[in-house]
Amino acid sequence: MKASSVAEQNMRYWLxxxxxxxxxIDHLAKAARQTAPWDGVRNYQARNxxxxxxxxxxxxxxxxxxxxxxxxxxxxxxxxxxxxxxTAFDSRSKYYDASSDPDQPRWFMVDVxxxxxxxNPVTRDMLxxxxxxxxxxxxKRGMRLSIQPVTHDEWKAVHRLAGIxx
DNA sequence: GCCAACGTTGGC
DNA sequence: GCCAACGTTGGC
Numbered sequence: 536m537k538a539s540s541v542a543e544q545n546m547r548y549w550l551x552x553x554x555x556x557x558x559x560i561d562h563l564a565k566a567a568r569q570t571a572p573w574d575g576v577r578n579y580q581a582r583n584x585x586x587x588x589x590x591x592x593x594x595x596x597x598x599x600x601x602x603x604x605x606x607x608x609x610x611x612x613x614x615x616x617x618x619x620x621x622t623a624f625d626s627r628s629k630y631y632d633a634s635s636d637p638d639q640p641r642w643f644m645v646d647v648x649x650x651x652x653x654x655n656p657v658t659r660d661m662l663x664x665x666x667x668x669x670x671x672x673x674x675k676r677g678m679r680l681s682i683q684p685v686t687h688d689e690w691k692a693v694h695r696l697a698g699i700x701x
Numbered sequence: 702g703c704c705a706a707c708g709t710t711g712g713c
Numbered sequence: 714g715c716c717a718a719c720g721t722t723g724g725c
Contacts, residue, residue, distance in 0.1 A: 552722095552723090554722095554723085578708075579708085579709095580708095600722080600723055600724085601722080601723055601724085602723095605723090605724075659724085676705090676706080676724085677705075677706040677707060677722095677723095677724095678706095678707095678723095679706075679707060679708080679721085679722050679723070681722090
């Protein structure tokens with residue numbers, strides 16, 4: 536079995552949320568090599584995903600929260616798996632956490648690279664109106680988790696709604 | 702800007 | 714170990 540097909544078998548799909556005023560898909564598009572660390576996650580369930588489950592090659596939907604229009608603006612790929620979130624050690628960072636010990640880091644991040652910025656965002660309203668996406672975790676009431684697993688069917692449906700083939 | 706839902710903290 | 718108080722998230 537070829538290594539590439541092993542990777543594909545194990546590849547997972549995710550949705551990462553961000554407030555665009557803090558970090559938007561355009562910030563990522565303008566970053567060097569269109570690659571950036573996904574930092575500042577300070578929730579244990581999301582941390583566990585980043586530390587234990589998100590792997591190089593995994594595909595990620597980029598979701599803008601809080602500011603209209605809400606929705607998915609494109610996709611990313613993981614290029615570096617979980618490592619210590621250095622912003623936790625920086626007292627000038629808004630993500631500083633004095634209780635995170637560099638020798639035993641509490642918070643983790645991954646590196647992402649831009650794959651596609653959708654020609655038009657797949658808005659929350661579109662996700663709500665489509666049978667294949669209305670049940671996504673991100674659509675559930677009270678769901679605040681910023682790192683969420685996505686099924687392959689949901690991944691495909693989002694790309695169909697975006698009007699692009701994967 | 703409001704506020705429901707949620708996660709975390711800390712007194713007991 | 715419970716749970717009230719608090720701070721944050723994020724849709725509306």
